[in-house]
Amino acid sequence: MGIINVLDKQTANLIAAGEVVERPSSAIKEMLENCADAGATTITVEIKNGGTTYIRVTDDGCGMIRDDVPKCIMRHATSKIRTESDLEAIGTFGFRGEALAAISSVAKVRILTKSDQEQAGTLFECNFGEQVLLEDAGCPKGTTITVENIFENVPARRKFLKKDSTEALSVGATCEKFALSRPDIALTFISDNNIKMQTPGDGDLKSAVYACLGREFASMLFPVDYTLDNIRIHGFIAKPEFSRPNRNMQNFFVNNRYIRSRTMMAALEEGFRGFCPTGKFPACVLFCDIDLRLVDINVHPAKLEIKFSDERRVFDSIYFSVKNALSTAVRFSGFTEDDSPAFPEVNKQDTNEVKADVNSDIKIKVSSSEERKESKSNLKPVVTKKTEADIRTETANKAPEKTLDFLNDVYDIPQKQKLSAIDNSTVNKSQQEKTKHDESENPSSFQQSITPIKQEEIISSKQLSKPIYIGEAFDTYIVCQHRQSLYIIDKHAAHERIIYEKLKSNDYENGSQYLLEPLSVILTPKEAQAAIDNKKYFEKIGFEYDDFGMNTVIIRSLPTPIAQQDAADVFTFLTGKLAEGNTRSAGEIFDRALFTAACRAAIKGKDKYTDMDNKYIIEEIFSNEAVLYCPHGRPVIYELTKQKLDKIFDRL
Secondary structure, three states: OOOOOOOOHHHHHHHHHHHHOOOHHHHHHHHHHHHHHOOOOEEEEEEEHHHOOEEEEEEOOOOOOHHHOHHHHOOOOOOOOOOHHHHHOOOOOOOOOOHHHHHHHOOEEEEEEEOOOOOOEEEEEEEOOEEEEEEEEOOOOEEEEEEEOOOOOOHHHHOOOOOHHHHHHHHHHHHHHHHHHOOOOEEEEEEOOEEEEEOOOOOOHHHHHHHHHOHHHHOOEEEEEEEEOOEEEEEEEEOHHHOEOOOOOEEEEEOOEEEOOHHHHHHHHHHOOOOOOOOOEOOEEEEEEOOHHHEEOOOOOOOOOOEEOOHHHHHHHHHHHHHHHHHHHHHOOOOOOOOOOOOOOOOOOOOOEEEOOOOOOOEEEOOHHHHHHHHHOOOOOOOOOOOHHHHHHHHHHOOHHHHHHHHHHHHOOOHHHOOOOOOOOOOOHHHHHHHHHHHHHOHHHHHHHOOOOOHHHHOOHHHOOOOEEEEEEOOOEEEEEEOOEEEEEEHHHHHHHHHHHHHHOOOOOOOEEEEEEEEEEEOOHHHHHHHHHOHHHHHHHOOEEEEEEOOEEEEEEEEOOOOHHHHHHHHHHHHHHHHHOOOOOHHHHHHHHHHHHHHHHOOOOOOOOOHHHHHHHHHHHHHOOOOOEOOOOOEOEEEEEHHHHHHHOOOO
């Protein structure tokens, strides 16, 4: 007897359903696409318990006649195509005839539908692919499909469903992508009797963006409309200052179908090169209208990936459309103050020049763009830099006692050997009296009579307990001396490790820093839910925040090691990592994400920082043995001993 078995119809349907319907959101995506193909202008999606127990999708489309209703749950039954030639240019969302067949094989389905061709509607019910009812019913034009207890007959699949809130979030994201792809359809999403999203359906893409992604995101957009080689790119790109630490806000549509495309991502990011900081990604809602014969959408079970016959043409179209939009935004003078882009402006005459006192050579220039930027962020007050002459004058006028006390503190000299300007035990009293006499008779000769005392004559290297800061090389490396060694420190790697150690230790000195003005952060639906579900992990490191609705959180306090200007970036990155999820626990994902979060908050190589910042890093390194490698394993400090130097210069 042979060992190859022909599977029965039910088992084959369950296997096929697993490819098309992975979770409730997959079923809703297929039903939404059927609604759009039916010509609907209004759609309502309602779920309970994340869609695991109840789903209802209602539309006002063309409906179905009674004879077609039982056929719609059969595999490969479709009204979209008839012959194989139709596959060459597919203009509808659905075409395989597998969606309702897959859904009905793993759930209890009820269909209530009516077309213009019939006086009465049709009620159809089936349980796990088996018809149980077909009768006339009164209903308006359109179709309502109810799905209950999805995967009830497939325990192997049901046990892999996530918790209800996560499944509801996935459904919301699916509705969001569909609403953006079809701004001409009014979509309402209801979860557990609460309206989560509602679009006007007025055909205006910006209205759909406002309803789905929020007011702040909608206010940060530049329009895009560009055609190259019969490929039209249109939609919106976000201003560079809205760049995010992940790609979750990149939305691409090909012929109104939401897709994921590495080609389109690469073209967008290449177009933004020079405008976005390193490690940040632009946001967009971009549509690509292309000849149907130049794309193949039948390459992915969920139709989320497609193939282009000429990827280079698509890349160039998006690249040049983005470049054109950004350059137009720079040149265009019709923006209001709130909407104007913060791009570098060339040869702009500054009309807001404020001059200081007449006797001062200092001039303060404040451009209109700088004023707006300072009004929207909490910047540190501007400190006027002193000239070398000013510094020399102040140093000369300092009291000797203060200068010597400072040396005592820096080098931690023992009490017996501390220097004092009052009790100079090393100087003969008669010599002091002679010096005073010479000064009174000939003041000009006083400076010449003092013999400079070299540092090494006062303090030996063995007495040093703290490193001596020497300077900074290439705006990247800190150089210092400690005892008989010279140390070179990678300031970014060191600062990254310092921040990481303070974040993961729950008892860092100052805890949280509360903000005078709460910080608003826009997230994707998945990121917002991740922030709500994992609040305890954020509070553990010092973040305090509230859910503001519309995928927005209000941050009220930050971890002390994180600067305010980095807070939104770090917070978004952490929520993005939690939203991605994997087989690890949320706590483990969060701990791993802290590595990169610390990197984003750390000072960067090539950035200029004050000597005080560099000295702080040195102090932390020599007081904390953990700061030897960055969280990613790169070395922080390199030691060059005096013996090595002597050997290099043949002094041994």
